[in-house]
Amino acid sequence: MQQEVFLITIGDYMHVSKSSASNIIKKVSSALALLALSYIMMPRNENEVSFKRIQFYNKASLPRVIGSLDCTHIKIQSPGKNNAELFRNQKGYFSINVQTVSSTDLKIMDLVARWPGSTHDQTIFDHSNLKRRLENGEFGNSLLVADSGYVNTQHIITPLLTPGNEVEQLYNESVTRTKNPVERQYGVSKRRFTVLALGLQLKLETAQTVIVAVGVLHNIAIDKREQEPPLDQEVNLANIIYVEDTEVDPPDHNINNAREILLNEYFPASVRERREI
Template sequence: MQQLLVGLRYYATGSFQLTSGDLGGVSKATVCRCIQRVSNGIASLGQNIIKFPGTAEERRKVIEEFYNIGLFPGVVGTIDCTHIPIKSPGGENAEHYRNRKGFFSLNVQTISDANLMIRNIVACWAGSVHDSTIFHNSSIRGMFERQEIDRCHLLGDNGYKLSKFVLTPFLNPLTNAERNYNRCHIVTRNTVERQYGVWKRRFPALKFGLRTKLQTSLSIIVATAVLHNICIKSRDDMPHEDETLVEFFQRNRLALNRNPNVGQVEGGDGDVPALQYRRRFAQTHFA
């Protein structure tokens, strides 16, 4: 039980110092071992707790819930990535983890449903990798490509390449239908932004940075996603930001080693068939 408490306290603070002090001076080495064991154990539950809607009936329900938010039809999930700060992993590949904002991170992709549940997570990519690359190599994209998931789509921002199963906003809407499409797209896609906000407020370690070994950091991310979903299912109260923690990390800020010269490749606006599909979709549903 104490190991579980150590792990949960670390997720809630992101600080070895606070975790050790709160639990009666447990050594840093012991705290690290507890965090690793607890995180591995909770993360192993992911395949049962973090599940993409698998049946037609499950997808129908999700689509209906999204439609009730923003009047955008056929949405089975909203997709985006977020950067989780980490310490430098060291080694010859360390700079690969430095993102375009100049700090070390893991770029984590999630798909949210209308209730802010995490329906899919990819937590293995370095901070320099672009969002569109992560999706291109994901199992979810393969399922859409093989039409194992059909007659529905994801909503993403313009960091993603437009396709028939990932709909992005019009960069320059020309008609009322395209403008209406964009308005409904923004309202609906906002769910994934809200999901990230709730997830990080619930587990501030994700916001303030993980000072653990790389493999443990990966497990922590998945473990907190599992716990986030359990909280949503249990109708747990939405968390507020802990001002004490904010002040603590302002005084003891992670060394981010900023490098403003790191660039990023854009996702692109899709090929001609995808552009034509989006135009027809907007005209059909938003004219």
């Protein structure tokens, strides 16, 4: 209903019908989505990888990190047909589960917007081109930091659910602060483009296109140093922006994953340095 009112308002302002306004939005969104490869990108060379590592290290002294990984649910109308229920997430509404990787300046470096709301975050990553690129060594031994819904690997690190000593507590603190950009990115983009928070009453394919188009616009806004939108006092976005699916820490099948290496080699030295100060 809110989106219909929006289309009517835009149509009246531009002196076109609601259907014309809808068609224009669809065409413009498609044109913007075609620009995704030019505006949404992971580091392209060793210099850019090194620069991202420095940016993330400066946040919380976590080495080798080039991005913050997570998923967020974008509400949609029922897509209908036989697979409609696949889009109903665990909170009971229809959604697309959107995966993004954020940089420290909140730019979107990778975006996947094609999975139903019932899909687990780990499943989306497992089937992503990004995972293949990481495993193929395109970014060297770089890391992505994620929440405990992901499996720890040589390229993904997550926090410990129950840190038991000073080393583990320092690690968790560093991971939490380093992961913050992707959470802030969701908050900023959903305030800047409230349709992402309120929901898309569009056909499934069009909704997916709009999500990608908004990702392009979000990055352009950051490039142009647009001011972050303030918290909306009239529309309570808190529950939609920040409440995500509750996850549990999956078992680690590989004792040589990056988290174990950091806990055994890097953070003990960091704790010793902290004690000496």
